[in-house]
Amino acid sequence: MNMSSRWMHVLYAAICCAGAVWASMPLGAETGSSPQKIVSVGGSVTEVVYALGEEHRLVARDTTSTYPPEVSSLPDVGYMRRLSPEGVLSVAPELILAEEGAGPPEVIDILKEAQVPFIEVPEPYSREGIIAKIQAVGDALGVADKARSLAEDVDAKLAAAEQNAKDDIRSPKRVLFVLSTEGGRVMASGTETGADAIIQMSGGVNAATGFEGYKLMSDEAITVAAPDVILMMDRGANHDVAEDELFAMPAVSTTPAAAEKALVRMNGLLLLGFGPRTAEAVTALNQALYPD
Amino acid sequence: MVLADTYLPADRVARARIAHFAFGLLLLVVGTISLTVGASDVALGAALWKLAIGDPLTRMENTVLWDIRMPRLLLGLLVGAALAVGGTVMQGLFRNPLADPGLVGVGAGAGLGAILVIVLGTLLPIWLTASVGQFMVPIAAFLGGWATTLILYRVSTRSGRTSVATMLLAGIALGALAGALSGILIYIADDRQLRDLTFWGLGSLAGATWAKVVAAGPIIAIALVVACGLGRGLNGLALGEATAAHIGIPVQRMKNAAILTVAGATGAAVAVSGGIGFIGIVVPHLLRIGTGPDHRPLLINAALLGATLLIAADMIARVVIAPAELPIGIVTAVLGAPVFLWILLRRRALVDL
Numbered sequence: 001m002n003m004s005s006r007w008m009h010v011l012y013a014a015i016c017c018a019g020a021v022w023a024s025m026p027l028g029a030e031t032g033s034s035p036q037k038i039v040s041v042g043g044s045v046t047e048v049v050y051a052l053g054e055e056h057r058l059v060a061r062d063t064t065s066t067y068p069p070e071v072s073s074l075p076d077v078g079y080m081r082r083l084s085p086e087g088v089l090s091v092a093p094e095l096i097l098a099e100e101g102a103g104p105p106e107v108i109d110i111l112k113e114a115q116v117p118f119i120e121v122p123e124p125y126s127r128e129g130i131i132a133k134i135q136a137v138g139d140a141l142g143v144a145d146k147a148r149s150l151a152e153d154v155d156a157k158l159a160a161a162e163q164n165a166k167d168d169i170r171s172p173k174r175v176l177f178v179l180s181t182e183g184g185r186v187m188a189s190g191t192e193t194g195a196d197a198i199i200q201m202s203g204g205v206n207a208a209t210g211f212e213g214y215k216l217m218s219d220e221a222i223t224v225a226a227p228d229v230i231l232m233m234d235r236g237a238n239h240d241v242a243e244d245e246l247f248a249m250p251a252v253s254t255t256p257a258a259a260e261k262a263l264v265r266m267n268g269l270l271l272l273g274f275g276p277r278t279a280e281a282v283t284a285l286n287q288a289l290y291p292d
Numbered sequence: 293m294v295l296a297d298t299y300l301p302a303d304r305v306a307r308a309r310i311a312h313f314a315f316g317l318l319l320l321v322v323g324t325i326s327l328t329v330g331a332s333d334v335a336l337g338a339a340l341w342k343l344a345i346g347d348p349l350t351r352m353e354n355t356v357l358w359d360i361r362m363p364r365l366l367l368g369l370l371v372g373a374a375l376a377v378g379g380t381v382m383q384g385l386f387r388n389p390l391a392d393p394g395l396v397g398v399g400a401g402a403g404l405g406a407i408l409v410i411v412l413g414t415l416l417p418i419w420l421t422a423s424v425g426q427f428m429v430p431i432a433a434f435l436g437g438w439a440t441t442l443i444l445y446r447v448s449t450r451s452g453r454t455s456v457a458t459m460l461l462a463g464i465a466l467g468a469l470a471g472a473l474s475g476i477l478i479y480i481a482d483d484r485q486l487r488d489l490t491f492w493g494l495g496s497l498a499g500a501t502w503a504k505v506v507a508a509g510p511i512i513a514i515a516l517v518v519a520c521g522l523g524r525g526l527n528g529l530a531l532g533e534a535t536a537a538h539i540g541i542p543v544q545r546m547k548n549a550a551i552l553t554v555a556g557a558t559g560a561a562v563a564v565s566g567g568i569g570f571i572g573i574v575v576p577h578l579l580r581i582g583t584g585p586d587h588r589p590l591l592i593n594a595a596l597l598g599a600t601l602l603i604a605a606d607m608i609a610r611v612v613i614a615p616a617e618l619p620i621g622i623v624t625a626v627l628g629a630p631v632f633l634w635i636l637l638r639r640r641a642l643v644d645l
Contacts, residue, residue: 078615084616084617106504110359
């Protein structure tokens with residue numbers, strides 16, 4: 001950071017010397033307190049904007065923003081970690097609202113340099129995190145009151161859903177979240193992930209706890225993990241691995257999940273988005289895990 | 293591209309001279325267009341007119357033209373020229389049409405450096421990450437590339453003589469080693485880091501900033517100037533090392549210069565733009581077909597054409613799916629590969645170096 005700003009100083013000095021015309025540029029219009037043209041980066045942030053009823057202020061979204069379906073009519077500024085500076089500026093935003101981890105950093109710097117307010121919204125995987133996220137988005141949009149009532153509503157629903165999920169469970173089921181089965185190798189979720197959090201919130205137990213993040217699991221590790229249920233993302237008919245194929249894989253075939261043919265598929269953004277719909281996700285996953 | 297008549301080499305020498313001006317002009321034109329083309333509707337002409345009549349520019353125009361398009365143009369110019377000249381020098385040095393800047397180990401080493409920082413960056417001491425911040429990846433890539441080249445160079449140099457054959461083989465071994473280390477890091481990377489790595493490997497000029505231009509510019513510029521002076525030596529080397537030495541070419545000194553400049557130029561290029569393939573291989577071959585194998589004009593033309601092609605590819609990358617953009621490595625390969633194949637099929641005999 002220091003280095004970057006030092007370079008910028010050197011450079012601005014050079015610019016000033018090179019031409020007074022460039023240096024005498026005005027600062028441009030200052031943005032008002034309640035921005036009207038917003039670029040939303042990150043699926044769950046976009047969902048919150050819609051839940052607040054402020055979607056008319058959106059002018060663009062990123063590739064990960066796929067819900068609600070009408071969001072797809074907005075221009076797409078690219079994958080949230082690979083934003084293009086001119087692409088984002090081309091929609092003339094007054095505010096960029098981004099989920100934690102948007103980037104790359106040099107692009108964010110250019111956007112800040114252009115004096116477009118850039119607000120980063122935290123992305124922790126918990127009920128408190130969702131509430132904080134809704135409030136942060138509400139504050140950024142200048143609709144703190146609306147956000148407070150939405151947050152209370154979401155908080156109540158989620159607390160109820162979580163409580164409901166934890167009630168009357170005699171033996172919690174062991175759930176293995178499988179991200180992909182590319183090339184016959186199982187990429188599964190360990191701890192410290194959205195999948196791990198949602199499994200616990202829904203009254204399940206993550207079957208893979210020996211590692212953090214998403215990793216390839218060896219066949220033996222899967223056998224030892226002994227999941228009762230396999231949880232996967234629903235990616236549309238063509239991309240899904242067939243149920244028979246999954247349970248025929250040597251590693252998976254020995255698990256209790258294979259014996260019961262217990263496979264749950266859910267929409268990825270609903271399951272892992274941690275936004276206003278998470279209560280819905282908890283209830284749905286809980287019912288899928290404990291059908292009776 | 294006008295293809296030369298094979299039977300009149302003298303003609304191609306003249307053509308190579310003319311090509312300097314033609315490519316220079318082309319670069320100027322493409323560069324100017326690249327300042328006017330982008331996702332936003334900011335136009336260069338309108339901005340210049342405003343400057344001419346003394347109107348102030350809007351902040352949008354100022355940012356887009358000066359902070360986004362201008363550094364991108366300069367970075368594209370530097371990187372394109374570095375890759376094309378690096379490829380030309382390597383093909384001449386190894387006397388092998390398949391050689392590219394990656395042969396001196398820069399690609400694998402830079403990749404390893406970048407992956408190290410992307411995956412293990414959080415383990416570095418705070419004072420270090422705070423002081424270099426977002427330049428971590430470029431710096432690590434440059435150091436990784438440069439270190440690999442130096443190791444390779446040491447391995448293949450015995451009693452003051454560098455064996456290019458040893459270098460080629462040792463390069464493959466070092467590449468495999470770097471690949472394996474990268475593999476370990478990829479294994480422990482989380483899904484976000486994996487996406488970062490994939491995008492890094494595809495290259496992009498989207499993160500172009502003045503700071504990157506200022507950091508990479510001098511290294512690449514010096515390396516290019518030195519490399520363009522290697523033409524006579526590379527011509528001699530085409531006859532074989534012994535013959536080259538007999539006709540008075542300081543073979544070892546030339547090898548040193550070639551290897552170090554290529555490592556410097558492409559290391560800096562890869563560091564600021566990620567892995568951009570194809571320019572380094574295709575540009576020299578296109579030029580040899582068109583204007584003959586004489587390295588003296590070839591090196592200069594390669595710099596001009598490489599810069600032009602990369603700037604053009606970058607323009608496509610940033611408008612084709614605007615407001616999002618494609619990684620530039622995809623554009624260079626998707627457009628470059630079919631054209632190159634077509635030329636090869638038509639003029640097969642000419643590519644035998």
